[in-house]
Amino acid sequence: MQLKMRRRFLSSLAASAGNSKTLNHRRWTVKQVTKSNFKSSLDEFRTSINSSDFVAISLLNTGSYAAAWHRVSAIDTPQTSYLKAKYAAERYQIFQFALCPFSLHASNLTVHPYNFYLFPRDELKLGMPSYSFSCQASRLTSMAREGFDFNTCIYEGISYLSREQESASKFLSGNPILPDPITAPSSPSTVADTVFVGRIRSRVKNWRQSCLDSSSKTGDDDDLVSSLRKLVLGSEQYGSRLCLTIDVCSERQVQLILEMLTEFSDDVVPLLTASKSRGTQAVRTVFMSSKEDKDLFKRELQDLEDEENRRVRGFREVVDLISSSQKPVVTQNYLSDFTSIHAKFLGPLPSNVDGFTRSLSSAFPNVVNLSQLMKEICPLSNISNLPAALSSLNRFFAPVDVEVANHGCAVNPDEGNQMHGQNVVMISQLFAKLSTIQKSYQSPAQSNEDLQDLDFEEHANSITSNDENVKVWSKNSRRVSSENLVFVWGLSKKMTAAMLKKVLEKSSHAVFAQEFDVKYIDRSCAVVVFWESGSSETFLREVNNEEQLVGCLREMVAEGLRVAGYETYRRACRLGFWEADLAEALDKTLESSETDLDSDNKPSDIIWSSELAINFDEL
Amino acid sequence: MRRHKRWPLRPLASALIRSRFCFSSATETVTTEAFPLKHVTRSNFETTLNELRAHVKAADFVAIDLEMTGVTSAPWRDSLEFDRYDVRYLKVKDSAEKFAVVQFGVCPFRWDSHTHSFLSHPHNFFIFPRQELTFDHPPAHEFLCQTTSMDFLAKYQFDFNACIHEGISYLSRRQEEDASNRFEMLYSQQGVVEVEDFKLVRLADVLFAERMKNKLNEWRSELLHGGPNASSQSSSNGLTQSTETVFYHMRPALNLRGFTSHQLRVIQLVLKRHFGDLVYIHANDKSSSCSQDFVVYTDSESDKENLLKEAKDERKRVAERKIQSAIGFRHVIDLLSSEKKLIVGHNSILDIAHVYSKFVGPLPPTAEEFVASIRDHFPYIVDTKILVNVNPMLHQRMKKSSTSLSSAFSSLCPQIELPSRGSDSFLQQRVKIDVEVDNIRCSKWNAGGKHEAGYDAFMTGCIFAQACSHLGFDFNRPSVDFAHNEKLEKYINRLYLSWSRGDIIDLRESHSNAENWRVSKFKYEKIVLIWNFPRKLKAREIKECICKAFGSTSVTSVYHLDDTAVFVLFKNSELVSEFLKLKEQLESDDGPVRVIHPLSKILEGGNTGAADYEAYKEICSSHISKVLFSDQAETVGVKPKTRADPKGETSSETGRKEKMVAVTDKASDLIDSFLANTVKLEAARIN
Structure with missing residues (x-):
């Protein structure tokens, strides 16, 4: 609850920060790129990226999650987080891709901000790059509030094809192609x-x-x-x-x-x-x-093909430039940004997180996850609000002078659209501040192996870290094995977490004599966290054995209470039962007879934090 | 670049809209101007709605047209040759559920006997499913966009900014009910502010409680005994927290600001324990979304009750007002429905399905239930596409041109399309139609923007009016009741369920259900669906394979659903189960038979799936939409299988067939004979 208050405070701060008055001095001219000036901007961008050390990116998608439980939360393991991000990346569209090659010398930050408008135009009439995409009405509304120009985006947005789509389109575009050299003789002829x-x-x-x-x-x-x-x-x-x-x-x-x-x-x-x-x-x-x-x-023939490919590739040329430059990519939201980039510009997302990391690192070997970096230095701040995050660093002495180095781009103060893509400059700025603070400026980029434990550090295997239950950086969160979670649904609509906890405490079951915690994941489903291992199994067994149940718990089961372990949740994500309510998804998963062949069965740790309760204000 | 000329790009859509309104009102004096069209967004919705009420009440009929963000959620969801009517309905349902309506054209037409012309009022509503209700969190609303459709809209200069920035929101009847129910629940909880007893454990809480207790005591005694200064006391620690004496419902109250919700709970606890006459009130502000908290002094037990009741009523009123305003565009639909006006559309099954799913409630699972339910809301619907195709005389007038909206319009109403072309003598027999927007009447204009919903609705209405004139209507007779006119009886309440297949859905009351479905030329039980076969196989090769296994005449035809799936039409239904059985056998066999069997070519890869027609229906009914059919089939999880009881299945099928045949025999109106002709024609073409 306290957190809720603080968030509200922060967001009101952001709202005031969004006012042009307070932020006026911090507005930079961002080069806006559409279909019409894409070709010329591409050369310019190539120069920018070659002269820079890092690239900051910021994506604007048509949605992020369709239901409360679809967003990555504290109860997710790396695999379920990835599956959630994958689901979103496959459905939503990137409307705006802001990029900022930058370099940092002492306290001088040189930025080259670009803002590309994207729209998946089916130029070959083949259902590529995408047949359709989803939009979250509330997301579009908030984009509108920020003055996003949908006409520019849809009329003038740059199209693209992913690497895989490009090789598929080669054949389908109707141009004659050279066949692959014959390797093996065919089967015996008739x-x-x-x-x-x-x-x-x-x-x-x-x-x-x-x-x-x-x-x-x-x-x-x-x-x-x-x-x-x-x-x-x-x-x-x-x-x-x-x-x-x-x-x-x-x-x-x-x-x-x-x-x-x-x-x-x-x-x-x-x-x-x-x-x-x-x-x-x-x-x-x-x-x-x-x-x-x-x-x-x-x-x-080869030239013709190259020409055709370049035309068809569109914006992906930019992604390829970043990839081939091998410059570290700085992102605010690693998982959602890179699952989107992978899905739109590389190819279909692999089915598990390891495959994804492997596939991604071949294209982007150096990725800096800003939220992780932020957590290490300033654990309590909320990175999703960039101005607030920046101001929270004010207590450190880390002056950064920003210089916009985009040449040849006319500055017209009347045109509001120059302002889109500001985020990406702030990301560069935040990164500059953080790396100055960290004094790790000599080698701030993390290689992908580091990233694995950098990004998912909190999800490390329980066996190695069982003795240390409490994370150092936040006194409110605890490490708990995913096996200690039990999902509970089919509750009365008026039930709150506190009420449910009380009911369970009163139920005089042995497992509830110890300490446990209850939180709602969405409106339909709560999760019970046991601190003692083994309690969850006992609880699951007892609820499913209806005859021996007594008291109010029996009553609740009779009224429709259902329970399931973490495995069911994992399976719901894997099988893609993305129903609007978690309860429905879990019901469906229990019904489906499919056995889990996935190797992702080992228990993983999650960080349980009282702060991470679902905040309905944000949904 | 025409766009730039029309509406200079400005960041704010309101600016765009204003400039467009200037357009429509500028038609005053000039004879040939752009087509006058009333654009409606949320800023002028309220006033327009009031005007529209009068227009609709007076109207003889109302034409509608919708623009959506897409039509098919996957290529195979398009209307196909092999779609049975129930499958076709499922496809329509899927489309209406997934895509959003972004523009809604409403055009009431009224016969003006003084000028001997129809007077039309074309309205172009921008709508967008914005979530207006914030007191509760319904599941995030999502809709799909088909890239080609968006491109199409962009090609016709659709103003996305106006739609998203300024579009009118709406709630369906069902959503309204749900919202009221949820609110009811929410506020019944809030009404009784039952503070759960909790112990103050933390030192900070104990201190805070003590401080608040003193403070409240002080305030109360000051109130009662007239203290020195009852206004604005800043709290001692100089933080953002403050209490200020105000009046709440004519009672002295403390306005609590800057407290955390936990602190507010502690305050409630303190009040409950120590102050019987101080009441805690949590009020939602009318104007802003933020809420306020008060501690109110009451002078008696009954006064306290009154206060609680007042607070409760006020909350209820605020919520009801919010819900009312969130209904938004549905007021227009309710108006059309309650006035029971004749609704005119062109190939409008999808439009009607959208109207149902957006403004009434979730679409029913079957076509029969849909038909039964749509009647309650729109008793009279006429489809101009049916009119121009089914009526032989009109069909002839179309001179064999396509029956799309724009070509029907130019064949039937050339005088309206280009009214500036002067008045030939043959135009005398044409119906005259005037347009009135913002009380300015005009009868000459340049051709309007096609695929602007308001203009499309206008065109539809013109086609209808002209068609009625050809059918021999005398508009000058007092009270021409279109909906009950016998000349229209054959066409009213019939819609094309699938234009390409000629399936007609009948909404008439007298014919209870889907009995009027046209007898289909396919026997669906003879169909097997095969997917995930090796991609390089073509229909012809698949046919060859199967013919090798079952005899050269066993397969009538093979039809591609998409790259990954085919329909195979067998000679008879026994072959269907034989095929499925054989496939199963081959798959379980690892021996040499599997390799040399003719079907092995299809089964290569080991992922080939096959099922009968009912499985296809099941796959279509899923709310998932994968682009490739094979992915869809895998995801929906249809197990390759033969039906458990094929006998039972066929008997019910034949039962229905008999019924259908009976109806066709009974009915002998124009439509059926016309349809019979087309069936023959199609059959001839196929043979």
Whole structure:
């Protein structure tokens, strides 16, 4: 409750800080980038990133969580936190991607802030980058309140394709592509195959011969003869070269033709044409007049493909730039930002957190999680409110001078939209302050292995840290194994946590004689925390054994009370039962007979803190 | 860049809207201007609603049109050849549940016998599901956006800022009920401020309680005996906490500010223990969302009761007002519903489903229940798409052009589309339609913005008026009752459930349920659904595989649902269960049979799923929407299986079939014969 009050206080502080008067001196010009100025800005951004040491990022999504229990909370293990973030990243859309390459020399912070508007335009009409996305009405409303320009975003937003989508689109975009070199001969051929190959071979042979003829005696034929020849042989032009189109009706035939064409590999290059719906429609054989011509042709094709890819890739070019620069990326919210980035720009999210960390570190080896850094230095402050977080550091002496180094971007004070993407400058600033304070300025970037225990430090395995139950940095939180949690639902609507605790205390069950704690996760479901291991099993066993129940607990069970251990919760997240109420999700999980094959069964620790009670003000 | 010319980009949408309103009111004198359209956002909603009430009351019919954020939540949710009517309903239901309505066009039409023309009032409402109620936290409202639809809206210059910044919010009837119930519960709890007895353990609490006790005592005695200075005492520790003497419901009170909720609880405890005549009141401020806490002095036990009752009533009033204002745009729907006006839409099943799910309550699980329920709210609906397709004379007038809204409009109402083109003699037989916005009447304008809901509604109404004229309506006769006119009887309350398939849903009272479903040309029990087969297989190859196993005539056709799934239509239903059984056998067999069997090509990869048509229905009824059908089937978790009792299934199926046939025999109106013709045509095309 105290916390609630404090949060309210902080948010009112933020509200006043949001007023232009108090923050006026802290407003920076951020370069706004849309479709129209993307190309030019890209070069500028490349220069900026090359001259900087770090990159701060800040994403604005169309939503964060659909129901109270979907947000990552104190009761989550790394795996369930990841699954929650994954669920959100897959559904919501990034509307704004603010980036700020910056460098820090002594107390001078040089920033190059950019704000990119994104919109997933289906330019290839293939349902890519995304077929649809979810919007949280309340999120859009609050974006509107901050003056977000939805028209600019939707009309002018930059589109993109993820790495995986790009390789898939290569085939579907309709441009002819070079087939992959044949590695293994196909399965034994049938009679039909042999006949087919024979037919095509003779056709190609004839055509090739005619090509050779015509190239040897160019100009001898008159136009009529040459066009007649073309008609008879089905020969066409591909650019300036001669080519023959062979229609196919299965991938098997494609394979056979490609194998056969290796006989002519000196002067014939095959190309695959995709049909609009699925699979290969035709194989095109293109005649090469010489070895040099062949190389030239392949290079041309490659250039064409690169050009096409760049067009299709869109904003992902920026993500690739950051990735290839290997500069440390500073983020305020590691999990939600990077699951979004992975889902939109790299590829589908892996099913577990280890796969995600592995996959992510190959693209972004250096990530600085600002909230973790903040926790270490100033454990009580709330990082989600940047101005407040910055001001909470005022008690340290860490002067930072900010210099905006975006050149060539017209500053028009009348245009309010220059102001979007301010967060990213504040993130840079906060990072600068923190690293100055920490004096770890020489090597502030953490490698990803460090990150694993940096970000999820509190979730380390219980076996190693069982003896130390209390975390040093916060006297209110305790480490507790996830196995000691019991979910309780099916309670009367008017029940509060305090009432439930009282009822359980009075129930005269042995497990409730010891100390325990009760908190609501959402409106439908509470969690009971036992400090003693083993109590949760006892409690679960007893509730499920209805005959031996006595007193009010029996009454509550008769009225619909249900209980489940942490495993059920874990499974609900894994199976994706993202119902609006946790109670419903747990019910569904218990109904589903699917056994858990996941290796993620070992108990994990979570930090139980009385402060981390669900604050309904924030939902 | 036209957009820039029209509305210079400014950060605040209100500015945009204002400039657009200027537009519509500028039509006063100029003959050809932009189409006058009343744009309505939350800033002018209240006043417009009052005007609209009068217009609707006087109207002969009201045309509506909706703009949504999307249509299909996955490609396979689109209307397909193999959709049975119940599956089609599930798809409509899914669309209406997932997407948001962003613009709602309402256009009342009234026949003006003095000018011999229809007078229309096109309204264009921007709506957005903003959460207006804050005293409680209903589940976060979410909606889906289809990227192509958003792009489409953007192409027609849809103003997203106006919609999100200034859109009118709404509550459905069900949501309103829920909100009142939740509030009822909340305030019945609050009403009786029952402080749980808790012990003051912490030293700080004990000290605080003691300090408050002294302070309250002091204040009380000052009140009673007239102390030196009863106003504004700042607390001793100089913190943000303060108490100030005010009047609460004509009683002296202390306004508590800056206390934590824990401290407030301690204060309540102190009051309960030591002060019988001081009452703790927690009041929600009317204007702002923040609440205030008071300690109020009462001079008697009855006065105390009165005070508590007053406080309770006030809270209730505040909440009711909040709920009333949160209803927002639904007032318009309630108006249309209570006036029982004839509603005109174009291909409007999705519109009606949206109206139901947004403003009435959750859509019923079956089409039959939907039909039964929609009648209670909108007794008369007419669909112009049905009119122009089913009536042979109108169909002919369309000159075989497409029956989309805009082409129907230009074929039937060329005089309205471009009224500036002068008056040919043939225009004499056309219905004259005037537009009135903000009491300014005009009859000439440039073509309006297509896909602006208000203009689309206007077009729909014009088509209807013109169609009625062709049907031989005499508008000048006193009281032309459109809803009960026999000339319209065949068309009223019929909607296309699926335009592409020609399925018509009948909402008429006399025909209780879905009996009028057109006899389908597919026997659904002959269909097997296969998904997750090797991607490179095409429909033809799948057909070949199955024909190798079951005989060359066993498969009638194979139809792609998407890249990952196909429907296989077998010759008869026995083959369906045989196929499913064989598949199961092959999968459990590890021997050589599995490799050389013709079906092995389909089963390659080991993830291939197959099920009968009922499973397809089950998959469609799920609220999950994966882009690929195979992912959807896996997620919904349909186990590849044959139905437990195929006999029972078929018998009920034939039962329904008989019933349907009976109805078709009985009914012999234009529609059925027309439909029968199209069925024949389609059958011919397929053969």
